Amino acid sequence: MKVLITGAAGFLGSHLTDRFLADGHSVVGLDNFITGHRDNLAHLANEPRFTFMEHNISEYTEVPGGLDGVLHFASPASPIDYLELPIQTLKVGSLGTHNALGIALAKKARFFIASTSEVYGDPLVHPQTESYWGNVNPIGPRGVYDEAKRFAEAITMAYHRYHGVDTRIVRIFNTYGPRMRPRDGRVVSNFIVQALNGEPITIYGDGSQTRSFCYVEDEVEGIYRLFNSGDAFPTNIGNPVEYTVKQLAEIVVELTQTQSQISYKPLPEDDPKVRQPDITRARTMLKWEPKVDVREGISRTINYFRTLLGTPRMAARSAAPR
Ligand code: UDP
Secondary structure, eight states, X not given: OEEEEETTTSXXXXXXXXXXXXXXXXEEEEEOOSSOOGGGGGGGXXXXXXXXXXXXXXXXXXXXXXXXXXXEOOSOOSHHHHHXXXXXXXXXXXXXXXXXXXXXXHHTOEEEEEEEGGGGBSOSSSSBOTTOOOBOOTTSTTHHHHHHHHHHHHHHHHHHHHHOOOEEEEEEOOEEOTTOOXXXXXXXXXXXXXHHHTOOEEEEXXXXXXXXXXXXXXXXXXXXXXXXXXXXXXXXXXXXXXXEHHHHHHHHHHHHTOOOOEEEEOOOTTOOSOOOBOOHHHHXXXXXXXXXXXXXXXXXXXXXXXXXXHSHHHHHHHHSOO
């Protein structure tokens, strides 16, 4: 197969690129480096099955040659990124998805959209099943991401129903691991980098809100299986083991053996109080479930950040305010 992956220089996009290449497929990566980084693709410099296009998928483009799949992963995905880039986030979820669907239609390729647990908003159903329609504030600060992804799901289903495009929708829950940016603002990267630097660990609110953290290798395996053997309806891919943010801070403190103190900061507006995927559909349809438990995954991620922060160029990058 030959597939196009938008957002290929991002955290998930680059791991997904590796997964397709590992199975002998060819990948055209596309990214405009707004939140992705060239370093995530540096190891593919001499890979003949990988080609790269620097482009913003929110603008029309043509991709030469045939394609079997189009996987649209381009988007700011961390809350601080999409709060800083609200218009780009809305555009890449709407115009970007439209352009990526157009490419899939023209090439008769399978289309795959990276959606999110944020479509459930601050959920009133717990854990979240795919049949839950969500509780999203469309005009709140997070609405730019949530509504962009909800629109992306809607237009994907429209292309499926109206044009007969073979489509997939994954709802990705909190994912972590190597290649996260040190200062991307997410809880796992923040806590680990703060712990390694001996800085205060910033818990927003009282830390009683919950998230369910999936190691990137598991997440990408679920996505890969969904691409190959799923159906058109949305599928949750995430790790159903739920932690409070405070428990996560305690795990990071223990595994890094840091002297850092906990520092409490205000809870961001519309921050979901709970989040946990029901993965019955993925278990049944894809025979998939996560394998890496949080301590193992966090340990691997600590090792990654230790190495990254140890190199002077990366230390400078991590220190730069975003
Ligand atoms: N959070 C925190 N401290 C941080 C960063 C995040 O307590 O330094 C909290 C945040 O308020 C949320 C949870 O951790 O409740 C997960 O935040 P993240 O930005 O990783 O992703 P989200 O699930 O909110 O999209």
